[in-house]
Amino acid sequence: MKRLNPLLIGLSAIMLGVAPWIINAAPYESTMGLVQKIFYFHFPSAILFLVAALICGVASAIFLFGKKASADGWAIAAAELGLVFGSLTLVTGPLWARKAWGVWWVWDPRLTSSLLLWMIFSAYLLLRKYGGPGSDKLGAGMALFGMANVPFIYVSVNVWRTLHPQTSVVPTLPTDMGIPLWFCFAAFTMLFVALLNLRARLEHQRARVEALYLAEDEA
Amino acid sequence: MRFYRLFLIVLALAAAAPQATLTAMQPPAQSEFVPVEDIPPGEQIPAFTMVGAAYGFVWVVLLGYVWSIARRLQKVESEITVLESRSK
Numbered sequence: 001m002k003r004l005n006p007l008l009i010g011l012s013a014i015m016l017g018v019a020p021w022i023i024n025a026a027p028y029e030s031t032m033g034l035v036q037k038i039f040y041f042h043f044p045s046a047i048l049f050l051v052a053a054l055i056c057g058v059a060s061a062i063f064l065f066g067k068k069a070s071a072d073g074w075a076i077a078a079a080e081l082g083l084v085f086g087s088l089t090l091v092t093g094p095l096w097a098r099k100a101w102g103v104w105w106v107w108d109p110r111l112t113s114s115l116l117l118w119m120i121f122s123a124y125l126l127l128r129k130y131g132g133p134g135s136d137k138l139g140a141g142m143a144l145f146g147m148a149n150v151p152f153i154y155v156s157v158n159v160w161r162t163l164h165p166q167t168s169v170v171p172t173l174p175t176d177m178g179i180p181l182w183f184c185f186a187a188f189t190m191l192f193v194a195l196l197n198l199r200a201r202l203e204h205q206r207a208r209v210e211a212l213y214l215a216e217d218e219a
Numbered sequence: 220m221r222f223y224r225l226f227l228i229v230l231a232l233a234a235a236a237p238q239a240t241l242t243a244m245q246p247p248a249q250s251e252f253v254p255v256e257d258i259p260p261g262e263q264i265p266a267f268t269m270v271g272a273a274y275g276f277v278w279v280v281l282l283g284y285v286w287s288i289a290r291r292l293q294k295v296e297s298e299i300t301v302l303e304s305r306s307k
Contacts, residue, residue, distance in 0.1 A: 209298050212299065215306065
């Protein structure tokens with residue numbers, strides 16, 4: 001695993017370096033033109049934002065109900081990645097919207113619920129950093145609420161009337177738009193997996209440091 | 220009693236009216252992307268700024284985050300080495 005992470009990071013860096021040329025070769029969208037090309041980075045960020053919320057929720061449930069301490073490290077790692085990929089989604093989205101819709105932001109269900117999830121991750125990480133004793137269980141409960149938000153975010157564009165493109169866009173994508181999208185998605189996913197591994201390792205090593213200090217105090 | 224009922228109905232309609240107008244003004248959500256070969260000329264420069272800003276932001280954040288994790292991990296692992304050598 002230790003060797004796999006640099007390999008994944010290196011491969012995704014090369015792919016993200018090549019991506020602008022592949023994206024440039026893709027056709028323009030008929031109504032949005034050039035600005036639609038933000039989609040090739042926005043979509044992978046948004047999906048991984050939701051994946052991070054699912055991982056954080058599942059790991060927190062294992063920590064809370066299965067009493068597995070190591071799961072908490074995975075939950076913190078996923079929450080931090082959720083915040084990073086959520087920030088990418090919430091910044092690239094308005095840059096796209098300003099050109100495509102004429103406004104930076106609309107308070108529609110998809111955008112509002114995504115912002116809410118980002119705020120849950122922020123609150124979770126602040127709680128874990130400054131919450132003191134007991135914040136691990138409180139944070140785990142909060143992560144379950146974050147996970148519950150995921151299906152709502154995903155279906156919101158199909159259930160409510162919104163300016164945001166629907167979920168049917170990706171399955172109906174023409175091949176010359178689909179190739180750059182899945183290429184970028186693969187690069188983002190590899191980077192996500194490597195960063196999740198590294199961030200979880202950091203948390204587990206921190207737990208080891210605490211255990212070593214405790215052992216030193218007892219000795 | 221009837222007056223209050225009428226008042227409540229008028230109040231509810233008044234509250235719903237702006238929302239109904241907004242919903243009616245909103246164009247329907249896009250259900251598919253249609254590819255074309257050429258970009259409309261008037262759109263090119265501002266859109267390029269947005270695309271450049273979006274891609275630049277993604278690159279900076281991801282590189283910064285990789286660097287931050289590597290730095291934190293290095294710090295913790297050197298601390299472990301010190302603690303382990305002290306306990307021996």
